[in-house]
Amino acid sequence: MSKLVLEGVAAFDPVTGKRQTNVNLCIADGKIKAIGDVPPSFSDARRMQLPGRTVLPGFTDLHVHVAAANANLGVSASMPNFLVALKTLPVLRGMLNRGFTTVRDAGGADYGMCEAVNSGALWAPRILSSGKALSQTGGHADFRQRNDKLDDACGCLGRQGAIGRVVDGVDAMRLAVREELLKGATQIKVMASGGVASPNDPITNTQYSEEELRAAVQEAEAAGTYVMAHAYTARAVRRAVECGVKCIEHGNLIDEETARLLVERDVACVPTLATLDRLSEKGAGLGFPIESLEKIDGARSVGRKALALMQRMGVRVGFGSDMLGELHPFQSDEFGVRAEVVGNIEAIRSATCVAAEITRETGVRGTVAVGAVADLVVVDGDPVEDISLLLGQGEHIPVVIKGGVVMKEAGRLLEPAGS
CATH class of the missing domain: 2.30.40.10 (Urease, subunit C, domain 1)
Known part of the structure; x- marks a missing residue:
């Protein structure tokens, strides 16, 4: 070389x-x-x-969805596979242009995308893929509307634009984790609470039984990797941590007791704050569902306080943008939001050395x-x-x-x- x-x-x-x-x-x-x-x-x-x-x-973004071609994830899940793949290319190039040399995909990126980058066919950030995020029926990666037939809008059959797949039960969870690892996942993503982008699950819901969460953790650990969990509330975060999850995504409604638990169990958190600002501003014009828009303020209003709390308590806090569809160009806004709360150096650390700790690449x-x-x-x-x-x-x-x-x-x- x-x-x-x-x-x-x-x-x-x-x-x-x-x-x-x-x-x-x-x-x-x-x-x-x-x-x-x-x-x-x-x-x-x-x-x-x-x-x-x-x-x-080089920067690491620990929470991206490179295959989320539309801010409305239900629409993205139903798009033709080839169209989604084409739309992924400028997303990845844009990330590289902004200085991100590694991204951890939190649901959607597949083996083909990773191999295109690793083989040099596509110059883009290195992708640490979770494969499809795992969701219970009616959970955060189930985008079927209440009045629809139970068809494949959830991505159960592996559509390119779906960030997740629906999995229920302990045995099914073990199989799904093994399948995602077989397909090249470097870590496993589970949905452990309700979320903003999905239509039928309030943020305050917990998702998956403890037995299902433990099964995912056991299978990931058997393969030498870890589970990252979407969780907003303190209750959902505690359940996930007690079941062995090693990285919490979002955590906007965390409390001091739960932040202390993260430190005790050496669990990291990846808040995603700027995306809620942009969704609040632009979501309606981008076709974001009204049910989702109504959830945003509840999470957005407390996100910065949660970041300050975790910083004060000594939680390892990584950088995540979580931009979707047309919002991908706002990825670097997360630097500005974090700097306002924890200062410039900690904002930079969250996307560099702290991110490397979380991906187990310290040094x-x-x-x-x-x-x-x-x-x-x-x-x-x-x-x-x-x-x-x-x-x-x-x-x-x-x-x-x-x-x-x-x-x-x-x-x-x-x-x-x-x-």
């Missing part, structure tokens, strides 16, 4: 909080080999002069350190001082490097060789 030197940069490592100025960052074999002076072995390396720029680890990704994978973003200026540099569509991110390969340069996304 070719060698690369980023010359004269400031390197910010969110693990240590230290910023080195006017250093050279040397990359080879997909990893960071040196920071500081250029070793003699890099005399033949390509050099990029980047004075005044700051290098950060491998999410850090600017010798030996780490060279997933990097170059920013015009210092985002520690000005978080707005990370917002928008990557206008202030001229360079994105994934696995040592330059995928964006001079503000423009590049294409795979031979494409």
Whole structure:
């Protein structure tokens, strides 16, 4: 693999909080080999002069739905598979353009998408796929209307645009987890409470029996991975944690006692706040169901307080955007929302070193350190001082490097060789 030197940069490592100025960052074999002076072995390396720029680890978004082609997930679940696949391509490219080198898909991305990225056929963020999220009948991934026949609008037969599948019962849960792992899931997603986007389940509902949740956890752990659970209320979060879930998604209605439980059990949480702001603003015009719009304010009004509480209690809090359909371009808004509550550095940490802890890649990704994978973003200026540099569509991110390969340069996304 070719060698690369980023010359004269400031390197910010969110693990240590230290910023080195006017250093050279040397990359080879997909990893960071040196920071500081250029070793003699890099005399033949390509050099990029980047004075005044700051290098950060590539960002990780822990909660995306790349196959959610429509903000109305029921509509997305019924779209033709090929159309959904085509609509996924600009979503992934947009994420890469904004500096996200890894995304953890919380329901929808399949093996084919991941393989297209891993094989180099598509330059996009690395995808950690959950396969189809698992939902009980009438749960958060069951988008059938009350007046419909019980057909496949829920995605039970694997439609590309469906974020989940309906599974009921302990034995069926074990089989579903095994099937999703067989199809390439790197972690398992379950719906453990009601949600905003689904039509028939209030947020206050708990979903799945404890026996079903434990079955999912047992099967995931047997395969060396973990379960992430959609859960909004303190009651739903506690049930999931007590059943062995290792990552909570959303958690807007969490309380202090439950936050303490997360710390005690070493369970992370991935709040998704900016998406509720955008859905409140634009959801009606995008065809978001009225039943869902009515749920938004209840979760949105307390989300920032929940983030502040978890930060104060010491919960590991990762970055998640959860944008859907036409809202995908607002992914980086989450940086701004978090910075308002916990400050710029913690907002950056949530998408870098904390995210790497959650994906079990501490020291491998999410850090600017010798030996780490060279997933990097170059920013015009210092985002520690000005978080707005990370917002928008990557206008202030001229360079994105994934696995040592330059995928964006001079503000423009590049294409795979031979494409």
